[in-house]
Amino acid sequence: RLVPTTKPHLAHPNHVFELNGEIWVTRFHQHDAICLTNPGPRIDIPAPRPHDGYVVGDRIYFTTVDGHVMIANAKTLKVEQAIDLNQMSENPGQVLGWCRGVLPVDERRVWVGFTRVRPTKFVENVAWIKHGGSRHRPSHIALYDLERKTCEQEIALEPHGIGVVFSLLPIPGAL
16 A cells, blocks of 8 residues: 555445346445446445345345345345344344355355454444443354344354454355
């Protein structure tokens, strides 16, 4: 970098994905995903601060940093389902972390990646944390059953030297 920081961003792109041969990107501040190769199409994400977008069949799975999975219809470009992962936590008062990566396993289950919330001078980016005194979870990934509304498995990442999650990507042939 030739400058000490690039913040604040007017548009903070987070994740690039492909939909019907077109290149799309999620935008943090605009609460949407836009098509880069064919300007005009837009997916409004009715939750603050989207991060990842992952396409499986006719569904697009988005994460929002405050712990939601938003599922959009790939044909209509409309969000049809909003799932609050915070409600599936064993400790509802605890902040899950900065929710970023999503990797659908099938139509029911998704892996979601969380990074420990760190201090920042851009307090508006973490305003979704209601009570500063709540305990914050360490970085981890979790497997959610979206039909049963349960967290099926969690894997702590920090004991393995992984402190930050940006995205979750499939290993070819593993899913």
